Amino acid sequence: MKRVSSGTYETTAIAGESVRAFVPSPLPPDPPFELSVGLSRKMEKALLACGRLDGLSTLLPDADLFLYSYVRREAVLSSQIEGTQSSLSDLMLFELDEAPGVPFDDVREVSNYVSAMQYGLKRLAEGFPLSNRLLREIHEQLMDGGRGAEKSPGEFRRSQNWIGGTRPGNAQYVPPPPHKVEQCMSELEKFIHRDDIPTLVKAALAHVQFETIHPFLDGNGRTGRLLISLMLYEDGVLSQPLLYLSLYLKTYRAEYYRLLDVVRSDGDWESWLHFLIEGIEQTAMGAVDTAHRLLALFTADEQRVRDAGVKLGSVYQVYASFRARPIATILSVSRSAAITYPTASKAMDVLLGLGIAREITGRSRNRVFAYDKYLAILNEGADL
Numbered sequence: 317m318k319r320v321s322s323g324t325y326e327t328t329a330i331a332g333e334s335v336r337a338f339v340p341s342p343l344p345p346d347p348p349f350e351l352s353v354g355l356s357r358k359m360e361k362a363l364l365a366c367g368r369l370d371g372l373s374t375l376l377p378d379a380d381l382f383l384y385s386y387v388r389r390e391a392v393l394s395s396q397i398e399g400t401q402s403s404l405s406d407l408m409l410f411e412l413d414e415a416p417g418v419p420f421d422d423v424r425e426v427s428n429y430v431s432a433m434q435y436g437l438k439r440l441a442e443g444f445p446l447s448n449r450l451l452r453e454i455h456e457q458l459m460d461g462g463r464g465a466e467k468s469p470g471e472f473r474r475s476q477n478w479i480g481g482t483r484p485g486n487a488q489y490v491p492p493p494p495h496k497v498e499q500c501m502s503e504l505e506k507f508i509h510r511d512d513i514p515t516l517v518k519a520a521l522a523h524v525q526f527e528t529i530h531p532f533l534d535g536n537g538r539t540g541r542l543l544i545s546l547m548l549y550e551d552g553v554l555s556q557p558l559l560y561l562s563l564y565l566k567t568y569r570a571e572y573y574r575l576l577d578v579v580r581s582d583g584d585w586e587s588w589l590h591f592l593i594e595g596i597e598q599t600a601m602g603a604v605d606t607a608h609r610l611l612a613l614f615t616a617d618e619q620r621v622r623d624a625g626v627k628l629g630s631v632y633q634v635y636a637s638f639r640a641r642p643i644a645t646i647l648s649v650s651r652s653a654a655i656t657y658p659t660a661s662k663a664m665d666v667l668l669g670l671g672i673a674r675e676i677t678g679r680s681r682n683r684v685f686a687y688d689k690y691l692a693i694l695n696e697g698a699d700l
Contacts, residue, residue: 322583323528328493330476330484337476337490338580340528342503343521344513345585351517355586358593359516363553365600370554372607381640382607383558389694390560391429394538395422397566402426404695408643409684424461429538432457436546437557446550448472448505454542458535467533472497477533489577491530500529508547519547520592524579541565558603564595609693614639617672617689626666630655634663638673642687642694 323340351359372382385404392404400422402410407430410423436454444450456470468474473494480488492500504525510518526540541562549557565572568591575591578584621631633653638644641652650660664685667673673685 321581322579322585326493326496328476328490330478330490333483333485335478335484335487335490337493337496338528339492339496340500340525340580343507343525345521345583349586351514352586355589355593358590358597359514362516362593362597362600365597365604366548366553366559368604369558369600370556372556372558372604382610383556384640385642385690385694386558386560386603386606387433388426388430390562391426391433393560393562393566394541395426395429397541397562397569398425398537400425405643405686405691408641412643412645412648412684428458428460431460432538433542433545433557436542437549440546440550446508446546448501451539451543455532455535455539458538467535472501472531473533475533477530479530489580491528497529497531500525501531504529515548515551515553516593516596517589518551519544520589521585522547523592524576524585524588527576528580559596559600561592561595561599563602564599568595606693610690613689613693617670620670620672621666624666624670628663628666630659630663631666634660635667635672638664638667638685638687639690642690643676644685646683646685 322345323338325336326339327334328337329335388407389404392402392407395402402422402425406423407426410427432454435457436450439450439453440446452470452472459467459469475494476484476490478484478487478490484490504522507525508518508522513521523540523544526543527536530536532539541560545557545560548554548559571591575584575588579588618632618635621635626632630653633655634649637649637652641648646657646661646664649664650657653660655663664673668675668685672687672689674688675683676686677684
């Protein structure tokens with residue numbers, strides 16, 4: 317259905333310039349849209365893919381093992397959309413305090429994204445509702461100590477912002493004036509808790525609305541992408557938080573931004589829904605494929621250890637630890653495997669000899685090891 321736009325404009329003054337700020341209409345769209353046959357079929361396929369992804373918890377020997385690395389890949393990808401230059405390996409090295417030469421602000425931002433995501437999921441698991449209060453708390457975690465830490469972490473903005481351009485007057489988009497932010501976010505919170513709209517549709521609409529409001533001075537893109545995952549988790553589409561859309565949105569970044577603009581200018585919610593729901597299906601299928609490939613890798617490498625005639629139980633313990641954390645030190649694996657440092661060192665030497673582990677520092681002391689084949693699978697599409 318053709319709409320003129322999805323909101324109205326309010327003239328406001330920024331830095332001495334008069335600009336038109338966009339104020340989105342409350343959701344759902346008015347006039348309402350009907351789900352077409354094509355969109356309904358896409359939703360069915362997306363939900364089926366989500367169901368397969370959710371079934372991984374019965375397939376994986378330890379769902380947390382997969383979740384640890386998958387969450388970190390999402391953090392890297394979501395931050396890359398915003399221009400950071402950190403890789404998955406950079407993040408894992410940072411978490412080991414072994415990241416020489418890595419841009420500190422970039423990797424800190426990615427690490428904060430992991431913390432913010434985990435915080436939000438923990439609060440939801442405790443029964444705390446997905447609300448503006450929780451979004452502010454998540455934002456505070458996201459901005460802690462990194463770039464943007466001076467931009468009111470955890471608080472809705474009290475000044476005007478803009479997107480694109482060198483000044484408000486030539487900006488690509490100007491979000492609502494600050495005095496409208498609380499009202500817009502309050503209406504969005506009410507919409508998030510409606511139970512008469514399919515979850516996939518609701519999450520897709522809520523993401524656009526959040527990005528349109530742009531309620532924070534910084535970190536809106538990352539928070540808005542988290543919002544999709546949190547809504548799918550809270551509404552029970554997934555019992556494990558394993559669906560993250562940043563790879564899809566990074567791959568089709570130009571189309572993503574174009575469709576956000578078209579929703580605002582033309583009220584074309586239908587095109588946006590087709591795009592995002594297709595992304596949900598592709599992302600869920602990709603996650604299932606990644607999990608299967610990791611399981612195949614683990615099975616093959618465990619067999620290589622057995623075929624080599626290794627009888628030391630410590631090798632299997634260190635391999636299990638290495639599988640859970642694919643960048644590690646002798647100290648980290650000795651702690652996680654609950655074995656002595658010398659025993660862990662000998663076991664890691666066996667994995668080096670089998671080509672499962674690779675030493676990445678070139679040092680004789682304080683060495684760091686990578687599970688290259690594991691990281692290669694996770695890094696597909698996440699390279700800069």
